[in-house]
Amino acid sequence: MVRFHLPPLFDDSLKNIEEALRKxxxxxxxxxxxxxxxxxxxxxGVYEAHLTTSGTDAxxxxxxxxxxxxxxxxxxxxxxxxxxxxxxxxxxxxxxxDVRPDTMNIDENLIEDAITEKTKVICPVHxxxxxxxxxxxxxxxxxxxxxxxxxxxxxxxxQYKGKSLGSIGDIxxxxxxxxxNYSMGEGGATLIRDDKELADEAERRRESGTxxxxxxxxxxxxxxxxxLGSSFLPSELNAxxxxxxxxxxxxxxxxxxxxxxxxxxxxxxxxxxxxxxxPKLPESCTRFNAxxxxxxxxxxxxxxxxxxxxxxxxxxxxxxxxxxxxDTNGGHKYARFHGEDKWTTKESERLVRxxxxxxxxxxxxxxxxxxxxxxxx
Ligand SMILES: *Cc1c(COP(=O)(O)O)cnc(C)c1O
Numbered sequence: 001m002v003r004f005h006l007p008p009l010f011d012d013s014l015k016n017i018e019e020a021l022r023k024x025x026x027x028x029x030x031x032x033x034x035x036x037x038x039x040x041x042x043x044x045g046v047y048e049a050h051l052t053t054s055g056t057d058a059x060x061x062x063x064x065x066x067x068x069x070x071x072x073x074x075x076x077x078x079x080x081x082x083x084x085x086x087x088x089x090x091x092x093x094x095x096x097x098d099v100r101p102d103t104m105n106i107d108e109n110l111i112e113d114a115i116t117e118k119t120k121v122i123c124p125v126h127x128x129x130x131x132x133x134x135x136x137x138x139x140x141x142x143x144x145x146x147x148x149x150x151x152x153x154x155x156x157x158x159q160y161k162g163k164s165l166g167s168i169g170d171i172x173x174x175x176x177x178x179x180x181n182y183s184m185g186e187g188g189a190t191l192i193r194d195d196k197e198l199a200d201e202a203e204r205r206r207e208s209g210t211x212x213x214x215x216x217x218x219x220x221x222x223x224x225x226x227x228l229g230s231s232f233l234p235s236e237l238n239a240x241x242x243x244x245x246x247x248x249x250x251x252x253x254x255x256x257x258x259x260x261x262x263x264x265x266x267x268x269x270x271x272x273x274x275x276x277x278x279p280k281l282p283e284s285c286t287r288f289n290a291x292x293x294x295x296x297x298x299x300x301x302x303x304x305x306x307x308x309x310x311x312x313x314x315x316x317x318x319x320x321x322x323x324x325x326x327d328t329n330g331g332h333k334y335a336r337f338h339g340e341d342k343w344t345t346k347e348s349e350r351l352v353r354x355x356x357x358x359x360x361x362x363x364x365x366x367x368x369x370x371x372x373x374x375x376x377x
Contacts, residue, residue: 002368004317007183008245008252008358016240028233029213032240037189039246044157044164046172046191048199050206051239052232055153055175055188059086061232062149062171062190064205065198067092071120075151076106077324077337078344079125083151084325084335087121094335095119096326101343103282104351105132111140114338119144124169125151129181129291131160131284134168141169149173153188156181157249159287166191170198176242181252181289181358184242187234205229252358256290259356259365263293266369271295275376277350293356294321300349306375307352314371319353 020026033051040049052058059082067073069091075084077096084094097110104127111122122141124132134150141148148169152158155165156174166172172191176184190206192199203213209229214220245252264278271278277296281288297303303320310318324344326337354368 001311002314002316002355002364003357004319004353004355005179006357006360007178008248010244010248012244012247013241016243017237020236020240026236028231028235029216030236030239032236032243033234036239036243036246039243040174040189040191043246043249044167044172044191046167047194047196048192048202050190050192050202050232051234052188052190052206053234054186055173055177055180056082056086057230057232058153058173058175058188058190059083059149059151060089060230061202061206062173063087063090063092064229065171065202066121066147066149068120070118072116072118073121073123074106074111074114074119074338075123076125076344077326077331077335077341078104078127078322078348079151079325080153080322081325081330083123083125085330087123088334092120093118094325094331096324096331096335096337096344097339098342099127099344099347101347102280103127103130103132104347105130106137107343108133108136108140110339111137112144115140115144115146119146121147121149123149123151125153126155126158126160126165128279128294129155129158129165129289130279130281131155131158131165133284134160134163134165138168147171153177154180154291156289157253157287158285158289158291161284162286167193169193170195176238181256181291182242182245182249184234184238187238187242190232206232253287253289255358256356257288259360259362260288260290260293262362262365263354263356263369266366267295267372270373270376290356292353294351294353296347296350297352298350303350303352309375310371314374316368316371317355320348321351321353322348324348
């Protein structure tokens, strides 16, 4: 079976992990965690980055910082469960609006109509590493005094008009899950763009709601419980695995883009004939992280047949993606869809994802494309 993803692995990661183990420093907030956070701050351009135990925890920390029971958060329905559930756990309601068919990102022109006096946060998702229309979203947030939390789980190292995704909204959430471009197994980060008070609160909520970090820095002689938080610190072992990948971010990014472009080139004729619909990068995407390669098929029946063909006849793992959240038990219970579902369901049913990972090699891409073409013969 041709695998769907494979996280990068460098010998430096193994050395780092051994070093952490031999030093007996495996709990959170050691040197490797600090170095990962510094890399993120310097390279993505944010005031403060906090590594977390997952992308989900990065979102849950963001939710703790932004919403209270009864608040509303505007999110797309075409996303991972925890984009919405993080806020719901804090007692807020998720309000879904439709996506744009071209990027599968939240339609920025539908956001304003969904705003009520309860709305607190707009949480765009940068699907497949392509930025949502952040200029418009930031303008709406400013006008209505709302907070913007970017779910940049898939968009690490991508840019929107020259700015790193995750650094544009008030808060950004990254994922370093094994399936993402840079992996620490399970992990993520919450980024604070520039608000020092918010950064200070994030630091304490992440340390179980205590001022322990200030105590460790020698600013206090004991630490105490201040408000509600949780333990969001990943182990040093995970940070030790991640750091060498971050240091090679450009190399990983170039390679992923190469494979993504090869798919596009080799499938261009199917796109021209109207058999499939290839994704197009908007001009605003000034740096692309090639997080995933997907295209759209005719309809869900063709997709079901295609996935079966690829998996069983060709032994190549291909996948559909999110079931829109509003159409689930959880969605009915904790959320509502505002406006018309013109594209979310329809387009999600046509979308199919191909294997894409660091160092997969041209021959693997070529073999997959041949298999795709065989399906249509
Ligand atoms: C992966 C992902 C998450 C969750 O990240 P985890 O690290 O798996 O918890 C959240 N939102 C989106 C859009 C994602 O792709």
